[in-house]
Structures are given as structure tokens and as C-alpha cells.
Amino acid sequence: MSEEELCESIESIKQQQAETRVRLDLANQHISTLFTQVQDLEVQFKTAIRNKKHSARYNLRQKLAVIMGLKIVYLNYCSVKTQELERINQKLYAMVGRNDEEAMDTDANEESNLANYS
Template structure:
């Protein structure tokens, strides 16, 4: 494999990695939203039980069932995307010959100062 082909493959894998990360982050945001909706509906459902509103309880149960189903779909999607991202990262490691090291500093922390403390 020539150096040009290797460079093109590396760029393709990096593009796939960025796209997969973006999709995984979006799915995680959707899951967070769904969790908050479930909590809100559960509060409404308990209130409907307390006030003996049978028709409202039925509607709330239906909404809860739909949202819980969506949440399960998104959780499965996140698991699949996580596996795909792991596979892409392994492919990148093979291309680059080294592992990407994650920085253990905060975004507000200056990296030079963390090296001095060690």
C-alpha cells in the first residue's frame, strides 16, 4: 500500500470517527431528554393516582410506554455506536502505531502547570 493510499485511508477513518462521536453525543443528549420526560410523566402519574383521575392515568401510561420504548431504542443505538467507535479507534491505532493518550486535565487547567505538580 502506498503512502498516498495510507493517507487517504487514515483520513477516511478519522472522518468516520468524528461522525460516530457526533452521533453518539447526539444520542446521549436524546437519552438525557427522555429521562427527564419520564421523570415528569411519573410525577404526573402519581398526582393522577392521588386525585383518582383514571382517564389521565391511562393517557400517562401510554405516553410512558412510548417514551420508555424510545429510551430503550436509543440505549441500544448508543451501545452499537460505542462498539463502532471502539473498532474505529483500534483501526486508528493500527494506522498510527500508537495509542491516543487522553489528557487528564480540565479544560480550564493549563497543561504546563499539571506537569510541574508531578
């Protein structure tokens, strides 16, 4: 693989990494929003139980079920994106590490000069 192709490949992987991070951050924001909504609905549900409001309890229970389902979907999505980000990071590290090794290669003359200094 030529150096130009390697640079293009590294850039595309870095772009994938950035996009995945953005999506993961947005999903985490949605999860925190859903978490606060669940807390608010639970408080309202407990109030409805205390005041014996059966119709309100039913509606709140339905809302809680929907929001908890969304939260589970987002948690699964975050798990998948985290795994994807780890895979991208490993691929990028392998490519950048290999590129650094190629840049640090020495020829026989340099190695013999280095041995004289030891």
C-alpha cells in the same frame, strides 16, 4: 500500500470516527431529554393516582410506555455506536502505529552507531 493511500485511508477513518462521535453525542442528548420526560410523566402519574383520575392515568401510562420504548431504542443505538467507535479507534491506532513504526525504522549504519554510544 503507498504512503499516499495510507494517509487517505487514515483521513477517511478519522472522518468516520468524527461522524460516529457526533451521532453518539446526539443520541446521549436525546436519552437525557427522554429521561427528564419520564421523570415528569411519573410525577404526573403519581398525582393522577392520588387524585383518582383514571382517564388521565391511562393517557400518562401510554405516554410513559412510548417514551420508555424510545429510550430503550436510543440506549441500544448508543451501545452499537460505542462498539463501532471502539472498532474505529482500534483500526486507526493500528494504522497510525504501523505508520509510526515505518517512520522510526533505522538502517544498519544507524544501529551500529547507536551501539557505540551504549
